[in-house]
Every structure is written in C-alpha cells, then in structure tokens.
Amino acid sequence: MPFIPHTEEDIHAMLASIGADTIDDLFDEIPPALKSGELKQVPPGLSEMEISRLMLERAEADGRYLNFIGAGAYEHHIPAAVWQIATRGEFYSSYTPYQAEASQGTLQLLYEYQTIMASLTGMDVSNASMYDGASALAEAALMAVRSHKSSRRILMPTTVHPIYRSVVRTIVRNQGIDVVEIPYCRQSGQTLPETLDAFSKEEFAALVIPQPNFFGILEHVDALTDWAHSKRALAIAVVNPLSMALLTPPGEWGSKGADIAVGEGQPLGIPLSSGGPYFGFMACKQTLVRQMPGRIIGRTTDQDGKEGFVLTLQAREQHIRRSKATSNICTNQGLMVTAATIYMALTGPEGLRRIAAQSHANTLALLEKLETLNGVQRIFSGSFFHETIVSLPAPAVDVLRTLKDQRILGGLNLEEYYPELGSAILVCATETKTTADLENYVTHLRQAIDKL
Amino acid sequence: MLIFEHSRPGRRNYSQSPATVAEIEGIPQNLLRKIPPMLPEVSEMEAVRHYTRLSQKNFSIDTQFYPLGSCTMKYNPRACNSLAMLPQFLARHPRAPESTGQGFLACMYELQEILKDVTGMAGVSLTPMAGAQGELIGIAMIRAYHESRNDSARTEIIVPDAAHGTNPATAVMCGYKVVEIATDKEGDVDMEALKAAVGPQTAGLMLTNPSTLGVFEKNVAEMSRIVHQAGGLLYYDGANLNAILGKVKPGDMGFDVIHINLHKTFSTPHGGGGPGSAPVGVASRLLPFIPVPVVVFEKDTYRWLAEKEMPQSIGRLSAHMGNAGVLLRAYVYVRLLGAEGMHRVAEFATLNANYLMAELSKAGFEIAYPTRRASHEFIVTLKDLKEKTGVTAMNVAKRLLDKGYHAPTTYFPLLVPECLLIEPAETESKETLDAFVASMKEILEEAFTQPEMVKGAPYTTPVRRLDDVKAAREPDLVWKQPKINLI
Numbered sequence: 026m027p028f029i030p031h032t033e034e035d036i037h038a039m040l041a042s043i044g045a046d047t048i049d050d051l052f053d054e055i056p057p058a059l060k061s062g063e064l065k066q067v068p069p070g071l072s073e074m075e076i077s078r079l080m081l082e083r084a085e086a087d088g089r090y091l092n093f094i095g096a097g098a099y100e101h102h103i104p105a106a107v108w109q110i111a112t113r114g115e116f117y118s119s120y121t122p123y124q125a126e127a128s129q130g131t132l133q134l135l136y137e138y139q140t141i142m143a144s145l146t147g148m149d150v151s152n153a154s155m156y157d158g159a160s161a162l163a164e165a166a167l168m169a170v171r172s173h174k175s176s177r178r179i180l181m182p183t184t185v186h187p188i189y190r191s192v193v194r195t196i197v198r199n200q201g202i203d204v205v206e207i208p209y210c211r212q213s214g215q216t217l218p219e220t221l222d223a224f225s226k227e228e229f230a231a232l233v234i235p236q237p238n239f240f241g242i243l244e245h246v247d248a249l250t251d252w253a254h255s256k257r258a259l260a261i262a263v264v265n266p267l268s269m270a271l272l273t274p275p276g277e278w279g280s281k282g283a284d285i286a287v288g289e290g291q292p293l294g295i296p297l298s299s300g301g302p303y304f305g306f307m308a309c310k311q312t313l314v315r316q317m318p319g320r321i322i323g324r325t326t327d328q329d330g331k332e333g334f335v336l337t338l339q340a341r342e343q344h345i346r347r348s349k350a351t352s353n354i355c356t357n358q359g360l361m362v363t364a365a366t367i368y369m370a371l372t373g374p375e376g377l378r379r380i381a382a383q384s385h386a387n388t389l390a391l392l393e394k395l396e397t398l399n400g401v402q403r404i405f406s407g408s409f410f411h412e413t414i415v416s417l418p419a420p421a422v423d424v425l426r427t428l429k430d431q432r433i434l435g436g437l438n439l440e441e442y443y444p445e446l447g448s449a450i451l452v453c454a455t456e457t458k459t460t461a462d463l464e465n466y467v468t469h470l471r472q473a474i475d476k477l
Numbered sequence: 478m479l480i481f482e483h484s485r486p487g488r489r490n491y492s493q494s495p496a497t498v499a500e501i502e503g504i505p506q507n508l509l510r511k512i513p514p515m516l517p518e519v520s521e522m523e524a525v526r527h528y529t530r531l532s533q534k535n536f537s538i539d540t541q542f543y544p545l546g547s548c549t550m551k552y553n554p555r556a557c558n559s560l561a562m563l564p565q566f567l568a569r570h571p572r573a574p575e576s577t578g579q580g581f582l583a584c585m586y587e588l589q590e591i592l593k594d595v596t597g598m599a600g601v602s603l604t605p606m607a608g609a610q611g612e613l614i615g616i617a618m619i620r621a622y623h624e625s626r627n628d629s630a631r632t633e634i635i636v637p638d639a640a641h642g643t644n645p646a647t648a649v650m651c652g653y654k655v656v657e658i659a660t661d662k663e664g665d666v667d668m669e670a671l672k673a674a675v676g677p678q679t680a681g682l683m684l685t686n687p688s689t690l691g692v693f694e695k696n697v698a699e700m701s702r703i704v705h706q707a708g709g710l711l712y713y714d715g716a717n718l719n720a721i722l723g724k725v726k727p728g729d730m731g732f733d734v735i736h737i738n739l740h741k742t743f744s745t746p747h748g749g750g751g752p753g754s755a756p757v758g759v760a761s762r763l764l765p766f767i768p769v770p771v772v773v774f775e776k777d778t779y780r781w782l783a784e785k786e787m788p789q790s791i792g793r794l795s796a797h798m799g800n801a802g803v804l805l806r807a808y809v810y811v812r813l814l815g816a817e818g819m820h821r822v823a824e825f826a827t828l829n830a831n832y833l834m835a836e837l838s839k840a841g842f843e844i845a846y847p848t849r850r851a852s853h854e855f856i857v858t859l860k861d862l863k864e865k866t867g868v869t870a871m872n873v874a875k876r877l878l879d880k881g882y883h884a885p886t887t888y889f890p891l892l893v894p895e896c897l898l899i900e901p902a903e904t905e906s907k908e909t910l911d912a913f914v915a916s917m918k919e920i921l922e923e924a925f926t927q928p929e930m931v932k933g934a935p936y937t938t939p940v941r942r943l944d945d946v947k948a949a950r951e952p953d954l955v956w957k958q959p960k961i962n963l964i
Contacts, residue, residue: 066594070815085579114539195792300571300797302752360748376494387498
C-alpha cells in the first residue's frame with residue numbers, strides 16, 4: 026500500500042483496541058446513502074519507476090527553448106545550492122511556524138528575508154510574503170482603502186501588467202472598490218503626471234506606480250509619488266526586485282517615498298516553472314504595519330534572555346480576528362521565500378547588481394541588433410530596464426510561430442493586451458543570454474520577416 | 478547568529494554572477510540607486526552552512542511525528558518533488574505557447590479530471606494558490622451566481638462557530654455579512670440555529686466536513702436541503718478531505734462549490750508555510766463562473782481556456798496559472814496512489830486517528846466528543862487537568878517538543894477549552910503512535926508530580942519559551958546594523 030506502513034497484524038491490534046471489527050465500521054456515522062462507489066476517472070496506481078518514466082517522457086516532449094519572453098517572469102541563473110538547501114526535509118516538510126520553539130530555522134530565515142526586502146525596497150518593514158505579485162498588488166489596494174477611510178477608489182495606470190490589473194479587479198470588486206485606469210503616453214510609454222491632473226478634483230485612496238512598467242519603461246516615479254501625496258492618496262509601488270539593485274528604491278521616491286511596495290519575487294531564485302509557485306512581496310512604511318496582511322516575524326527573547334523569533338502582530342490575522350482580519354490570507358509562499366533568501370545571500374549586493382546590469386546590457390545589445398532589421402523598431406522613447414517593446418513589419422503571431430519552429434521563444438505578442446500598438450512584441454534578454462544567443466535570435470528573426 | 482552578522486564588506490561569490498560589471502547605459506542618473514541594499518556578503522560555503530544549520534532548528538515531517546490537527550502532515554513523497562523539478566518543467570516560461578507544453582498540460586488536464594471524480598463535482602479550476610484563496614474564489618462564485626440571477630437581497634454567509642478563521646474572513650472579503658451558528662453537544666451544527674439563520678438574505682453556508690471538531694456532520698444532507706430551499710448555496714471547505722477521500726464525494730453531499738487543499742490531502746509540501754494550492758470544484762450551475770485559466774483537451778491538443786471564452790468567469794486570481802509546480806507534485810502523488818490508494822488514505826487516516834483516540838483515552842486523557850467516531854482527527858480537552866494541576870494545553874504542547882514530537886494544534890477550535898486537536902495522518906506506523914501515547918502518559922504523570930517543570934517546557938529546543946508580548950509591543954521586524962563606536 027503506497028505510503029501506508031500498516032501490517033495485517035497492526036490493523037488487527039488497532040481495531041481490537043478501538044473495539045471495531047473492520048476499518049469500514051469506522052465510517053458508520055456516515056449515512057450509507059452518501060457513500061461513494063468506485064473512482065472511475067482515477068487510473069490504477071503506478072510504481073515510482075513507472076511514473077518517473079511517464080514524467081520524463083512528458084518533460085522531454087516539452088523540451089527546452091531559447092527564451093526571450095519576460096512579461097513578469099524572468100529566466101535567471103539559479104545557484105545549485107538554492108534548491109538543494111530549500112528542499113531539505115526540514116524546510117520542505119515543516120508547516121507554518123506556529124510552535125516557535127520548534128520552528129526557529131524557518132522563523133529566523135523569514136526575519137532575514139524581511140530585513141533584505143525592506144532594504145531592497147527602501148521601506149521600513151516587510152511581511153513574510155504573499156501568493157504572487159498580482160495578488161500582492163490586490164492586497165496593497167485593499168490595505169490602502171483600509172487606511173484611507175474616505176475613498177474606495179484606486180488609480181491604476183494602464184502601464185501596470187494587464188493580468189495584475191485583471192487580478193486586482195477580481196479580488197477587490199466584491200468590496201465596492203473602484204479601479205480607475207489611467208491612459209499612458211503613446212510616445213514615451215510612460216504614465217505622465219499631466220495625465221493625472223485630469224483626476225485631480227477627485228479623491229483616491231491610492232495611486233499605483235509600476236517601476237519598470239509592463240513595457241519595461243521607467244516611470245517618473247518621483248513626480249508620480251509626489252502627485253499622489255499632494256492628493257492625500259497613498260503611493261503603491263510595483264517593482265521588479267532585481268531592478269532594485271540598480272534603481273532608486275520606492276522608499277526614496279519623491280519627497281516622502283512610496284507608502285507600500287509590492288512585486289513578484291520570482292526573479293530572486295525561483296524557476297519559471299510554467300508560472301508558479303512564485304511569491305509576492307510586500308513592504309511598507311512603519312505607520313502602515315498594522316494594516317499589513319499576512320505573516321510577520323519579530324525578534325524577541327526567550328525566558329533565559331536568548332534571542333529568538335516568533336510570528337507577531339497576529340491581532341491582524343484571520344485565526345485571531347476572524348471576520349475582522351486584514352485579509353483571509355493564511356498560508357503564504359514560505360518555501361519560495363526560503364529559496365529567495367538563500368539566493369540573495371549567495372549573490373550579495375554586488376552579485377545582484379551585476380546580474381541586473383548584465384540583463385539590462387544584454388537587452389540593450391539585442392535592441393541595437395534588432396533595430397538594424399528592416400521594419401523592426403523600438404516603439405517607446407522612454408528609458409527602460411532589461412525589457413522593451415519593438416514593432417514588427419509582419420504579424421507578430423506569424424513571426425513568433427516561425428521563431429518557435431527554430432526553438433526560439435521570441436517574446437510576448439502584445440496584440441491581446443494593447444491592440445493599438447499594432448504588431449508588437451515585448452522582449453527581454455536576461456544575464457543568461459550570450460552574444461551567440463542574441464545573434465541566433467536576430468538571424469532567425471531576419472529570416473522570419475523575410476519569409477513572411 | 479544572523480546571516481548579516483557573518484557578512485564582511487567585499488566578500489562575494491565569483492561563480493554566481495557575471496565576471497564583469499556591465500556599464501549601465503540609457504538609465505537617467507536620477508533613477509539610479511545611490512546606496513546599495515543591505516544584502517549579506519558571505520562566501521557560498523558560509524551561506525550553505527548557515528542555512529543548513531537553520532534548517533536543523535526546524536521540526537518537520539521528515540524528522541518528527543507532526544500530529545498537527547487540521548493540517549494533514551503526512552509524508553511528502555520525494556518522487557513528487559524530483560519529478561516536478563525535471564529541468565524542462567522548471568525552464569518552461571508561463572507565457573510560452575501551449576504547443577511547447579503539451580506534456581505539462583497533459584498532467585494538468587488529467588489532474589483536473591481526477592479531482593472532479595474524487596470530489597464529485599462538474600468542473601475544476603486549478604488556479605487558486607492556497608486554501609484561503611480557494612475560499613475567496615468559491616464565495617466570489619456564489620456571489621456571481623446570485624448576481625447573474627439579479628438576486629441582490631442575499632447579503633449573508635452562514636458559518637458554524639467551529640470553522641477555521643479563514644471562513645469568516647473570506648466572507649467579509651467578498652462583501653458579505655457573517656452569521657455564526659452554534660454547535661450542539663454532540664459536535665454537530667445546531668440544526669435549530671441553522672433553520673433560524675436561513676432566509677431570503679442567505680447567500681450560502683460554508684462548512685467543513687468532517688468538521689474541525691473531528692466528527693462527520695451527520696445531518697449534512699438535511700443541512701443541504703435547508704440551505705438550498707432558502708435559495709442559498711453550499712460551500713465545502715476541503716481542509717479535512719483526507720478523512721473521506723474515496724469514501725464520500727462532497728458533490729454527493731449536496732455541495733455546490735469546494736476547495737481542495739493539495740498541500741494537505743494530496744501530500745504536496747507545506748514548505749514552512751506555503752506554497753499551498755487549492756483547486757476549486759463546482760457543481761454544474763456554477764460552471765460558467767469558474768476562474769480562468771482552465772485546461773481543455775480538444776482535437777488531440779491541450780490548451781487553456783481564458784477570459785474571452787468564459788465571459789461569466791469571475792476572472793483571474795494569479796499572474797499566470799496558479800502554483801503549477803505544486804500541481805505537478807499532486808499529479809505525481811495521485812498517479813502513485815491510483816484509485817485503490819485513494820480509498821486507503823481515508824481508511825488508514827481514520828484507523829490511525831481512532832486508534833490514537835482510544836489509546837489516549839485509556840491513558841487517562843479526556844476526549845472532547847467521546848461518543849463519536851474520530852474522523853482523521855479528534856480533540857483532547859485538558860480543562861480538568863488544568864483545574865487540578867494548573868498545567869495547560871499550551872504547557873503540554875511545549876512539553877511534547879521536549880519528547881521529540883511536534884505539538885498538536887492548540888486552542889483550536891475555539892469552543893473546546895484547553896484543547897489539543899490531534900491528526901496523526903495515514904502514513905504513521907503503529908509504533909510511532911504507541912510511542913507518542915507513552916510520551917503523553919509521561920507528561921500526564923509529570924503534570925501531577927512536577928507541574929512547575931511541565932509549565933517551564935520546552936527545555937531541549939534551540940530556544941525556550943519566547944516572549945510573544947515583547948515581540949508585539951516592541952516590534953523588531955528587521956535587523957539594523959549596530960552603530961559602531963569609532964575610537
């Protein structure tokens with residue numbers, strides 16, 4: 026019996042102790058009419074050898090591609106030590122650290138993670154993670170509405186990842202919160218402060234500020250942050266954590282700094298893995314800490330005065346406050362944060378900076394090569410970080426399909442999200458791409474365009 | 478010692494980042510960071526040693542018996558991890574075309590179909606990333622259903638008082654008022670209270686069955702009838718699905734929507750608090766509302782259904798498609814178990830729980846619901862012990878750590894005083910359960926002979942009882958470099 030250790034003798038002895046004749050008797054409180062029959066869609070069990078073969082065949086059928094898609098999930102080198110340690114049983118198979126004395130490993134690691142994330146974003150405090158970047162943004166919107174009190178409206182630039190916007194709508198909709206979208210500048214690809222002035226007569230709980238935005242373009246974060254504060258709205262930053270090794274962190278935006286910083290933690294040592302599990306991060310100013318959702322770890326002392334770590338400020342949480350909690354979030358993404366913390370310890374500040382700089386340099390080099398091709402053009406004039414949009418002289422869907430046949434994923438087709446841009450793709454070359462990779466891409470793109 | 482205290486300026490790992498520093502072109506000076514972030518500067522070996530040492534300060538399923546009630550801490554087969562981490566699966570970009578992921582999508586589709594069968598529901602969406610998100614989606618679908626019928630008077634969600642805290646918190650997040658109903662002496666929902674609570678304002682009922690009291694709600698069919706008759710829908714919290722896997726299908730109990738905690742019943746890792754994964758299943762009337770994306774199999778090809786093809790869907794809950802890697806682990810687990818293994822999960826989880834309950838009762842512990850069968854878990858109440866010795870449930874839990882066991886869930890559900898919610902799970906052997914009973918017996922004796930010693934536990938863990946009050950009153954949430962006095 027897979028994963029069940031009981032011998033026949035054990036079963037007899039256990040039933041005798043209970044005073045039951047058969048295991049079936051243990052289900053005698055369930056009304057017979059409710060008992061189900063066979064499971065028809067569940068195939069017979071496989072041995073580990075058989076399932077290994079099946080999974081390997083499927084993985085090999087999917088194969089590997091030279092990937093230039095980013096769009097919120099980025100391919101970076103992950104040091105071998107990251108997942109070898111993260112999948113140690115003591116991290117992998119433990120639960121939320123409710124029993125602090127038996128969970129000091131996870132708790133200390135989370136405290137280190139909070140410290141790193143607060144520093145990376147330039148904020149005062151961080152929680153112990155959210156599900157992913159999109160849901161972290163939704164929680165930040167809810168947090169802003171809770172702390173603002175009079176407005177239930179959020180200003181959302183259309184330069185924010187389209188799926189993040191969609192997730193925010195799904196999550197906040199039922200709480201009577203309006204998400205008002207702001208158009209972007211067709212020339213620069215940015216959210217212009219003057220566009221915001223059209224909204225200056227209205228009240229908002231928060232303005233969302235992406236950096237870099239979905240197009241890879243860098244926003245006027247100082248002006249946007251100051252604009253939000255001048256209207257008594259909170260500034261919610263959505264940032265790529267890797268970019269924080271190079272870019273001004275949200276805590277230093279404008280004259281007062283952003284109030285909440287969220288984002289997708291995946292670039293920090295988490296594999297692409299078809300979209301998850303990743304982790305969302307959330308950091309904020311000290312004054313907002315009691316409005317934060319999710320687990321927060323604090324350092325304290327034990328009865329002998331020794332340093333130790335516990336889950337703290339739990340009066341915000343569902344298991345204590347029930348219907349009055351700041352969120353229903355319970356489990357977060359502990360194992361992913363474990364990996365990310367190890368990743369950041371292995372790269373250090375200089376390593377992270379080099380990875381970010383190389384990713385950016387590779388995308389710049391790629392763009393330069395792409396612009397030599399007939400009809401391939403950079404669409405926006407704004408400066409960018411490690412990801413950019415180019416227009417193509419042929420339908421993006423056909424170009425990308427042709428590239429795919431050469432085992433190259435050439436970028437994300439933007440037609441679905443920004444049809445006004447025409448045939449355009451979002452491309453990204455991280456530090457994982459060599460000069461030969463860039464050449465390979467450009468050569469095949471040229472052929473694809475010529476053919477179409 | 479914190480990783481930052483191992484840090485030395487200028488120390489770095491040359492293998493883990495580019496050898497040269499690329500020039501940063503095209504980014505205006507005013508957008509560039511002036512002071513580098515405070516990341517640790519340690520060697521690879523120091524990082525490996527530090528985090529390996531930290532791991533050794535954790536209790537885990539791989540190292541200890543972990544009878545944490547309502548969390549289903551069963552063995553997480555290693556094959557599930559290594560097969561989900563095959564390089565091709567890890568490298569696959571979420572926005573890569575479906576044609577490049579047919580192997581991956583086949584696993585997702587088959588998992589969807591298996592979960593439909595196991596739960597007796599008409600449709601399943603794999604996207605929710607945790608139990609609480611599954612709940613949020615479930616209640617959002619109930620809301621979307623009522624709205625689609627222009628039934629706007631339904632403003633309340635009924636929740637039994639024994640429910641997990643996430644249930645009322647979720648109902649509020651979906652804009653509902655929470656109505657709590659009481660539990661009767663036998664541990665079932667009080668039917669009179671339910672009848673009094675339902676009406677034209679009822680949007681739905683959230684129920685965990687078997688309940689958090691460790692018993693099967695005998696009147697579930699009647700409850701379903703009452704709520705449906707009032708026009709409400711039934712939500713099944715799958716927290717305790719392990720107890721009935723392959724025995725009873727939530728769909729057959731009349732539930733309209735359910736979530737399944739893969740990190741409990743389907744043995745994906747708890748990871749120190751996530752990632753979870755909580756697919757939702759729905760009855761046919763809620764099918765149009767399920768969250769996207771959903772995998773379909775047409776013309777020999779697997780593909781995602783997205784918003785455009787599901788106009789009534791409540792939408793997206795994650796940037797991509799949920800916790801794909803967790804879903805792969807669950808898929809490997811269900812294939813290892815097969816149909817027969819699935820039935821055995823509930824059988825042996827129930828056998829272990831009832832055996833442990835019987836043995837603890839014989840050892841002198843008071844069972845909260847002694848006339849009932851345990852489901853996969855049961856409750857011991859130490860109210861009497863506290864009155865006689867001053868030793869509390871918390872003290873016993875901490876003393877168990879000294880004996881090498883993770884503690885059961887304490888003080889939950891809230892309505893049983895001084896309680897321990899104990900769930901052994903099917904993967905534990907009789908010897909482990911017997912040894913646990915022996916340790917519990919020792920603690921019971923210690924409570925009478927040396928109560929102060931028990932109250933001072935734990936003694937053998939890396940730290941002793943921690944000061945939670947201090948942690949909350951003077952929050953120290955991030956480490957700060959101590960100021961160095963320059964002489």
